[in-house]
Amino acid sequence: MNQTVRPERRVLAQRVTLAHGGGGKAMRDLIEDVFTSVFAPPGMEDQARLMDASLLEPGAELAFTTDSFVVSPMEFPGGDIGTISVCGTVNDLAVGGARPLWLSAAFIIEEGVEITTLRQIAASMQKSALEAGVRIVTGDTKVVGKGSGDGVFVTTAGIGVIPPGRRMLAESVRPGDIALVSGVLGDHGAAILAARGDMDLTSDIRSDCQPLNHLIEAVLTAVPDIRAARDATRGGLASALNEVAYAAGVGIEITEADLPLRQEVRGICEILGLDPLYLANEGTLVLFVPPDQAVSALAAMKSVPAGRGARVIGKAVTAHPGTVIMKTVLGGARIVDMLVGEQLPRIC
Template sequence: MNKPYIHKITSKTVTMAHGGGGKAMRDLIEDVFVSRFRNPETGDMEDQARLDPGDLIRAGGRLAFTTDGFVVDPLEFPGGDIGKLAVWGTVNDLAVGGAVPKWLSAAFIIEEGMDIEHLRAIAQSMRDAADRAGVAIVTGDTKVVPRGAADKVFITTAGVGVIAPGVELAASKVQPGDVAIVNGFLGHHGATILQARGDMQLESDIISDCAPLNALMQAAMRAAPNLRCARDATRGGLASALNEIAAASNLIIRLDEQALPLKADIRGFCEILGFDPLYLANEGRLVLFVPPSEAEAALGAMRSVPEGVDSVIIGQAHSGKTPRVEMRTTFGGTRIVDMLVGEQLPRIC
């Protein structure tokens, strides 16, 4: 049960004074953010987080560092919100590199007129998401911009994690014969965002797959010690992630259309609107490559974690003259799966 928070702000919306550097700004920061993110172990209201490097030094590992921005429209959608995206998106960027995520920062660009209670809910969602992923939000910043200069709130996060000695995941390490595995059904986030905007007047029970993937990655790495690489299939979908891996490894990646994990409602959604589900965004899906001898062990480990219960093998890497992604279709033919050109959906994360 969440503890009650003391509300210092009496106004119902954010004003320009909340970004002016004075008492109003201090009240906003303490009310909305510090009360939820406070972590005495990393410093208390200083201009920087003070982190204990003990875990890194004892492990003899390296730091992983990533940053990302989040501008999703709408801010809330079935299965998630901008707060969860900001935390878990950054956690996942660390996790697919083999890192154990540790610390996050969060910067908020807030539009004048933003509802204070709405902002509190986003901050609480971020705290809950951080707790689930086992990370701490340790530092941040707020700026208030005039009406029309943003869309309610934009969030930028950065994350730091620890990579254990011997872990060297990279797309260039994929070898011919390696097996491609995804951890569940594809396309749900992109479809959810479009539906939540109400533009298409479609009714469906599709919800975003928004989820943290660090526990899943650690389970897969333990089961498959020669795991080559992983990518989270966010903007540009699975197709873009696989094209990046094919280019970096100089290999052909062949998919089996019948093996792709697609639910009937996603197939129908894409048929109606003319979308290709391979390009739809995901926020809780990754693709990883392992040697064929470790594929079953990786699958079993991934399926033992809630975020990976629907994991399946979807294809394999092969040598060839021109790196690309191919798919064997249900009709017995083969088609090229190119990198996404342009955008299918704007502002999905």
């Protein structure tokens, strides 16, 4: 029994044990040493108290979203589970027109994970949070026994503010609207595949994992009437386009020759029999804008680093509502359906 409960310098274990999930001193030490010292949340209560002037503008709305991240391996070229857990939630807010402000972070840690791994994840999260201009304000840790988890699972939730009058919704897309992407497709999926190491692929491809909120704000300045935005994550471009076609009740036509794909990603896909349209991206945007604003939107995207590789890839049409069709390089046309099953498990 130890009377001292004031913070003192503690020597943490090298690995997480079940004791770190118990709600006692070991847990508090872990949280203070590894997480709150990095995230510097406001206060140590069970909840963060927050306010932002933008929320009080008449007509402003809150945006709220969550994602769990179970990517395997936890570290990959271009990022790690920490990077993706912040970027993913920031991007989910941003594609709805919200300015991301605050994130929560909950960790489910398998017994035996090294403390240095947790420190790296926390550092990556904080780096991405600073890049996006958001704060990680509240969190939780749980520990599960060996074999009941797999390394670290991270769940983030995010709050943002949608300024008055912004309505970026998939259902707003109309026939004639132009579809653009912000950069090359499939890098995240290909990087994870290569990082898994069980395919004997050597590759220099890095995940495109990055926050997209600044890119979206830049385009909104030039084109306030963006109809809809999507980040093409799980299920890739194909799923993002199908979601829009489904929600808006429009057809979508894209042109294979216009899709920005690295030769190396094409190569990996050919070797493994994968379709790059379904490879995940973690920092690539799909935008729909009115036809007369496509040129301005493209220029605005290209003016920001995250949008340097922007391209027009197709348009919304009245024909075949709910269906995405691609004009192939061979002159034919094929349906780009939503994936039924699973191309790559645990991609994010």
